[in-house]
Amino acid sequence: MDKPPATLHDNRLLLLKLLLLACVMFVFAWGLIPVYDALCRLTGLGSLQRPDEVGSQRLAATPLAPVLLTFDATVQPGLPWQVRPLTRTLRAVPGEFVRVDYEITNASNRQVVGQAIPRYLPAAAAEYVKKLDCFCFAQQAFAPGETRRFPVVFVVDKNVPAGLDSITLAYTVFDVPGRS
Amino acid sequence: MTAIDSALQPAHDTAHGHHAKPSGITRWLFATNHKDIGSLYLWFAFSMFIFGGVLALCIRAELFRPGLQFWQPELFNQFTTLHGLIMVFGAIMPAFTGLANWMLPLMIGAPDMAFARMNNWSFWLLPPAALLLLISFAVPGGAAAAGWTLYAPLSTQMGMGMDLTIFAIHIMGVSSIMGSINIIVTILNLRAPGMTMMKMPMFAWASLITAYLIIAVMPVLAGVVTMVLTDRHFGTHFFNAAGGGDPVLYQHIFWFFGHPEVYIMALPAFGIVSHIIPTFSRKPLFGYTSMVYATSSIAILSFMVWAHHMFTTGMPATAQLFFMYATMLIAVPTGVKVFNWIGTMWQGSMSFETPMLFAIGFICLFTVGGLSGVTLSIAAIDIQLQDTYYVVAHFHYVLVAGALFSLFAAVYYWFPKMTGRMYSESWGKFHFWWSLLWFNVTFFPMHFLGLAGMPRRIPDYNMQFTDFNTLASVGAFCFGLGQLIFFANMLHSLRHGKPAAARPWEGADTLEWQIATPAPYHSFVEAPDLEVGENGRIDAMHGGKHH
Ligand code: HEM
Ligand SMILES: [Cu+2]
Numbered sequence: 001m002d003k004p005p006a007t008l009h010d011n012r013l014l015l016l017k018l019l020l021l022a023c024v025m026f027v028f029a030w031g032l033i034p035v036y037d038a039l040c041r042l043t044g045l046g047s048l049q050r051p052d053e054v055g056s057q058r059l060a061a062t063p064l065a066p067v068l069l070t071f072d073a074t075v076q077p078g079l080p081w082q083v084r085p086l087t088r089t090l091r092a093v094p095g096e097f098v099r100v101d102y103e104i105t106n107a108s109n110r111q112v113v114g115q116a117i118p119r120y121l122p123a124a125a126a127e128y129v130k131k132l133d134c135f136c137f138a139q140q141a142f143a144p145g146e147t148r149r150f151p152v153v154f155v156v157d158k159n160v161p162a163g164l165d166s167i168t169l170a171y172t173v174f175d176v177p178g179r180s
Numbered sequence: 181m182t183a184i185d186s187a188l189q190p191a192h193d194t195a196h197g198h199h200a201k202p203s204g205i206t207r208w209l210f211a212t213n214h215k216d217i218g219s220l221y222l223w224f225a226f227s228m229f230i231f232g233g234v235l236a237l238c239i240r241a242e243l244f245r246p247g248l249q250f251w252q253p254e255l256f257n258q259f260t261t262l263h264g265l266i267m268v269f270g271a272i273m274p275a276f277t278g279l280a281n282w283m284l285p286l287m288i289g290a291p292d293m294a295f296a297r298m299n300n301w302s303f304w305l306l307p308p309a310a311l312l313l314l315i316s317f318a319v320p321g322g323a324a325a326a327g328w329t330l331y332a333p334l335s336t337q338m339g340m341g342m343d344l345t346i347f348a349i350h351i352m353g354v355s356s357i358m359g360s361i362n363i364i365v366t367i368l369n370l371r372a373p374g375m376t377m378m379k380m381p382m383f384a385w386a387s388l389i390t391a392y393l394i395i396a397v398m399p400v401l402a403g404v405v406t407m408v409l410t411d412r413h414f415g416t417h418f419f420n421a422a423g424g425g426d427p428v429l430y431q432h433i434f435w436f437f438g439h440p441e442v443y444i445m446a447l448p449a450f451g452i453v454s455h456i457i458p459t460f461s462r463k464p465l466f467g468y469t470s471m472v473y474a475t476s477s478i479a480i481l482s483f484m485v486w487a488h489h490m491f492t493t494g495m496p497a498t499a500q501l502f503f504m505y506a507t508m509l510i511a512v513p514t515g516v517k518v519f520n521w522i523g524t525m526w527q528g529s530m531s532f533e534t535p536m537l538f539a540i541g542f543i544c545l546f547t548v549g550g551l552s553g554v555t556l557s558i559a560a561i562d563i564q565l566q567d568t569y570y571v572v573a574h575f576h577y578v579l580v581a582g583a584l585f586s587l588f589a590a591v592y593y594w595f596p597k598m599t600g601r602m603y604s605e606s607w608g609k610f611h612f613w614w615s616l617l618w619f620n621v622t623f624f625p626m627h628f629l630g631l632a633g634m635p636r637r638i639p640d641y642n643m644q645f646t647d648f649n650t651l652a653s654v655g656a657f658c659f660g661l662g663q664l665i666f667f668a669n670m671l672h673s674l675r676h677g678k679p680a681a682a683r684p685w686e687g688a689d690t691l692e693w694q695i696a697t698p699a700p701y702h703s704f705v706e707a708p709d710l711e712v713g714e715n716g717r718i719d720a721m722h723g724g725k726h727h
Contacts, residue, residue, distance in 0.1 A: 029403025
């Protein structure tokens with residue numbers, strides 16, 4: 001081989017270069033902070049730096065026309081339930097919180113477990129009724145003859161189409177077999 | 181001469197002529213001989229392997245059945261964290277550095293590592309770091325419990341165990357950077373005449389590239405844990421959302437280190453296997469040049485895939501797609517390697533001594549780990565599987581059956597050269613088959629657990645996961661037991677093994693097999709003149725003195 005053997009000096013020079021590389025990479029780690037920050041701003045990903053827009057949106061929005069809400073309930077023949085909405089109708093502006101109560105009675109003399117299933121009229125309205133709380137979220141156990149009241153809390157979405165000015169919310173309660 | 185200057189002085193000065201081997205504790209404490217330092221590294225790594233293994237068994241004991249049996253969840257989390265940290269930084273990485281210390285000068289015809297005293301430093305930094313981790317169990321609040329990834333905000337909140345861990349990481353980082361500098365300078369500057377870069381053995385190539393990876397990413401890890409430290413004590417808010425920081429930033433910086441780190445544990449394994457497979461197939465390595473390029477491209481690609489660990493952090497879909505395809509791309513050079521190893525064995529006259537068994541076990545099981553890796557790289561699947569036992573199965577296939585098996589293969593392969601004695605072949609084979617069986621019993625069921633949704637890093641689990649967990653725990657204890665066989669075999673053979681020939685393996689053709697066995701304490705004090713073929717095959721050697 002023609003290359004002369006490396007001297008101590010060559011070795012040290014290489015050592016210094018490698019040390020420098022290590023230092024550069026240490027600095028690089030800190031350099032990632034502004035890079036990350038800039039990338040987030042650029043792509044709009046940094047939700048931390050974005051101003052809170054939700055409140056201002058609400059202020060700016062023009063008042064929407066109220067929607068007529070109707071509440072109903074049905075029970076299939078032969079089942080032990082009595083279901084009654086305590087409010088029949090009301091008008092609510094989209095975006096406004098609505099709370100109504102339902103009263104459910106177990107008219108039989110045994111312990112039963114029920115599951116309420118909601119239905120919307122027109123069916124297209126379903127996606128605009130945003131429920132926060134509902135007795136239909138869980139199965140409910142009833143002692144013989146027990147009566148209980150349940151709240152339904154929801155918001156009509158602000159994006160509800162202008163033509164949709166009347167929504168009916170109806171519940172049917174079923175037995176859950178094998179669970180008592 | 182300043183202290184630094186003298187630390188850089190090669191300790192081995194041929195002008196002195198006469199070299200008594202130092203004896204007693206000072207031989208080790210002030211060791212500058214690459215073989216002594218290599219042995220120190222290997223012993224240290226083995227003891228850390230036992231320590232980390234005991235922690236793993238503490239984890240598996242708790243998971244033997246559902247419910248809390250032995251440990252409180254806090255302690256359990258400390259075990260998983262320390263198990264991971266100790267295996268990665270205490271066992272696997274030092275073991276590879278130790279092997280590189282022992283073998284590189286012998287393989288390339290150098291008298292020693294380039295900076296012998298710095299070499300001593302890089303080793304002796306490790307025991308204090310390990311000690312810090314050990315005593316962190318005893319401080320108020322216990323050891324770090326945030327997982328080996330030390331994610332913020334967990335790591336910015338814990339007790340002083342976290343500070344000790346950060347300090348230990350700093351020390352281990354400095355140690356591995358110094359070790360890597362030594363490896364690079366030795367390989368680039370101290371090769372004997374005739375040993376050109378594109379001829380040198382694969383283990384030298386792998387060590388060289390790994391050393392560059394270490395220098396590139398260990399400082400990044402040091403940087404990010406320093407940010408954690410300043411967040412903890414100096415009122416900065418790098419990762420604190422309340423102060424305008426972002427915990428996801430931690431993950432980006434950590435994994436910029438973290439993914440190259442997995443190749444730091446894999447590339448040297450590839451190098452070792454690229455020696456053992458040709459030796460016991462009695463054929464040259466198939467596709468040497470493509471091996472070199474594959475290794476380099478894996479190293480480069482490893483910097484571009486870090487966010488595959490972060491698919492669930494709410495990245496934009498385009499970023500997810502980029503990291504997904506980039507990750508899959510790494511399977512290509514890896515596949516080239518597996519193909520070449522199989523091509524080497526093809527029509528070779530193979531024999532199956534212990535190193536070969538471990539090397540073949542490595543190829544088979546590493547490929548399984550690679551396959552589950554490609555599965556995880558698919559963003560849509562990873563979102564389901566991330567932080568489940570599927571991931572634990574995946575990385576133990578590449579770390580235990582990959583890195584660890586290759587280390588066993590290497591120790592068996594070079595044991596004769598290091599000690600002058602043969603290990604017990606029958607116990608070696610038993611160790612292999614035993615480990616192979618119980619490794620799979622331990623880790624294969626973890627795939628199913630993960631697919632069924634069992635989360636990782638939990639001390640208790642749903643009843644439905646009981647059977648596979650019990651199986652995995654039984655497997656882990658048997659696997660652990662098997663490592664005592666390895667230990668006993670090594671200890672016994674060190675004293676009582678049959679004397680080994682200079683070239684105990686018929687097919688071994690690299691430089692270290694051209695010199696006496698055991699390797700003379702000062703080998704190649706005068707560089708030999710070499711005629712070298714690919715993968716370090718020595719065709720002729722002239723000169724070269726040892727004493
Ligand atoms: C010797 C047999 C081993 C057994 C039985 C074992 C077992 C385990 C177990 C049970 C976990 C915890 C999983 C969890 O709860 O998330 C774990 C985590 C881990 N292991 Fe191992 N392990 C072994 C060897 C290794 C080796 C050799 C490495 C090499 C680097 C390693 C690296 C890790 C890492 C990085 C973690 C993740 C720690 C974390 O979650 O932060 N293990 N191991
Ligand atoms: Cu990765």
